Amino acid sequence: MSILNILLYPHPVLRSKCKPVETFDTELHQLLDNMVETMYVANGVGLAAPQIGVELQVTVIDTGDEEVGLLELVNPTIVEHSGELQAGEEGCLSFPEIYAPVERYPSVRVEAYNRKGELFSVEGDELLAVALQHEIDHLHGKLFIDYVNRFRQNQIRKQMKKRYGKKELFWTPSN
Numbered sequence: 001m002s003i004l005n006i007l008l009y010p011h012p013v014l015r016s017k018c019k020p021v022e023t024f025d026t027e028l029h030q031l032l033d034n035m036v037e038t039m040y041v042a043n044g045v046g047l048a049a050p051q052i053g054v055e056l057q058v059t060v061i062d063t064g065d066e067e068v069g070l071l072e073l074v075n076p077t078i079v080e081h082s083g084e085l086q087a088g089e090e091g092c093l094s095f096p097e098i099y100a101p102v103e104r105y106p107s108v109r110v111e112a113y114n115r116k117g118e119l120f121s122v123e124g125d126e127l128l129a130v131a132l133q134h135e136i137d138h139l140h141g142k143l144f145i146d147y148v149n150r151f152r153q154n155q156i157r158k159q160m161k162k163r164y165g166k167k168e169l170f171w172t173p174s175n
Contacts, residue, residue, distance in 0.1 A: 048138030
């Protein structure tokens, strides 16, 4: 397994609409393994393929809930949501140490395929619901800053430019 570079905003791949996975093979398995390792080393709750420069509908999530465990989602779709939108502080590995209030549904049901190509369903509340919505948004080129007002978006853009400026638009998590 390998630790991968994580793209930083405003890298253009983060705005990509990802293609569905059609082949469930060892290459996909390796991608998932590398994404999981990268997410854990970066202390993330989730990681979507475009965050590592891969324009495929693949994401991994681990909220630390032992009942749910690690989720590997291929071609995920939100099929149901419930409850009133609720605001909560949200961050993203592509925006290190930046947080903003984002409104999300408190409960969702997602259908996806596992690494073997088997369809499954997962229901999430609270943090898992937020993570599912956040990571699936990545697969459609939508970022958490798209949910905040223009003033906050401009603040975030300035923070990212000040911190990373002309540097490479990626970072490598370290052990």
